Amino acid sequence: MSGSMSPDGLIIQYDETIEKALNNIVKLLKARYNFSKRMIALLLLQEDEEITQLAKLREADFPQIFSIIQQTKSKYKDPLRYVITLQCRQRTDQILSGVITDSKKETRLQSWLDHITINPITGIPILLIVLYFGLYKFVGEFGAGTLVDLIEGNFFENYINPWVNQVTAKLIPWHSIQTLIAFDYGIITLGLRYAVAIILPIVATFFLAFSLLEDSGYLPRLALLVDRLFKKIGLNGRAVIPITLGFGCDTMATLVSRTLETKRERVIATLLLALAIPCSAQLGVIMALLSANPASLGIWAGFVILVFLLVGYLAAQLMPGEKPAFYMELPPLRLPKLSNILEKTLSRMQWYFLEIIPFFILASVLIWVGKITGLFDAIINAAAPLMYALGLPSEAAEIFLFGFFRRDYGAAGLYDLQNSGALNGVQLVVSAVTLTLFVPCIAQFAIMIKERGWKTGLAIGCFVFAFAFLCGIILNLLLRSLGVTL
């Protein structure tokens, strides 16, 4: 069995200490295994749980073996597993040094590209360029601007909505049922219009941009670039994928956070997504609101980034559990294939439609119920003191209430409020910040509970709720006491 390996032709010659330990352990091993005794000894040295259990049961001399392992361990400051892996790698490099030849031309261009994308000095400007063209220009201006105007401003406003309103008014005699389907908050005129005319173009352009970055191999490089920063907030570079995806749709990002390795990372990522990452729909509306005044936009962005880092840092300090390690393979940069990108984008859009549309309809229905029963008015009245603490008019409560049903409903409500001239500059920034931080939308909340369980999901929800308003109040006090006018 194990004798099939010749004892003299060692595959890997480890350092003296390890070789000595291995030889001593091998001598003590009496049972038969399907692996060579040398491998069993290696696994024992690395404290492999299963093999240790097995040896405990089957080796009379296990106590001696155990003491060899302890002695050997004490001679290294790194874990033995690390030491052994490293020596195995070195042997691999040695074997391959004469075996692999990579033609120089390709590698030089590649390593240059690797270098400039990973090095912070060039990497951060490249990231900003990618964000500017990918997110701001393509998703923000083209998706949220041009396409939304076309579909919602032209198609829905001029054709679908008037037609639906007319038909509903004709066919259904009861006013309350009419408003369920049509008019200001109807399932078709609001719920579906939002889904198809506003969210879909934004999400489609975002997913297109995201798939492009994903297939070009840029994301792993971005992960490496932000790894150090992310480690401070309890995550590692790998989390760049769910976090970036969050700018498209936080609900989908929360689902994707299951790819993170430890429970601790998953909880922190879920928290940060719920709190400080605005989704593309929200981002579009808020950008449109604040971009008229660059100072407002700056305060909003600065404050939200600050909250993101602060909460992440605190969470990393407070949460128990293993610190994340980071190892990610760097695939080569390559030109993405158009067909793959389109396929990915389409399947993501399909997912989005199937998962999210029911929540849109549900949100419309809940808003309808809330309006009809007067529940909303009661909540809005009850929230007046909170609005006062934020320095906002009481109408603003409606925005936050709607914000729960869809983050972007809230943001869009803000848009209406500002158009009516009810908010000054400071109030606008305060409400934009609070709304960005405020509770995730109903769909994201549902996914949070599904993915992280009742206790964690609810705890994150409550924390975000309280913390968003606290931040809003602080920002309001700060801006006012500094006498800022925007």
Next chain:
Amino acid sequence: MDKPVTELNKTASKAPSIRKKKKLVLVGTPNVGKSVIFNLLTGTYVVVSNYPGTTVEVARGTGKIGQEVYEVIDTPGMYSLFPITEEERVTRTLLLTEKPDIVIHVVDAKNLERMLPLTLQLLEAGLPVILAVNMMDEAEVLGRTIDLDALAKALNIPVVGTAAAQNRGIDQLKRMVSDFVRKHVA
């Protein structure tokens, strides 16, 4: 003390030459083309089932290579013999208990340097290993050449270059399997 690990092992170690079907196990990290090779080696009759006590799937099929009929097993992705994930644990248990007659380690030629440590581990475990360096076509496009003969010499095992998706090198792999098993039994 001299008890074998499992029942399976007992029958295997007592009379390896009487066993009708030889056991061929494919191992490697995810996405190196194990399943493509599995499909090329096996016929149509394939059983995919959960490994006992786990949710991890293991595919087993039957294939004729040379004159011999083999049970071919496609294992869950494994990075190292020191398991971290449930998939890796299943694959190691399988290697540890099922006494394969031949283990084909499938690696990605583009990432050979990251995958060869597992080859070394498999060899150190005393397993009968053939190395299949897959995706040779993609490595060539990237400007990489691999001296397979030198590698075979350094490792002292059969090494074959394949591009399984193009069916390239599969016949050579089969020949190597036959030769290897013949030599091993003799």
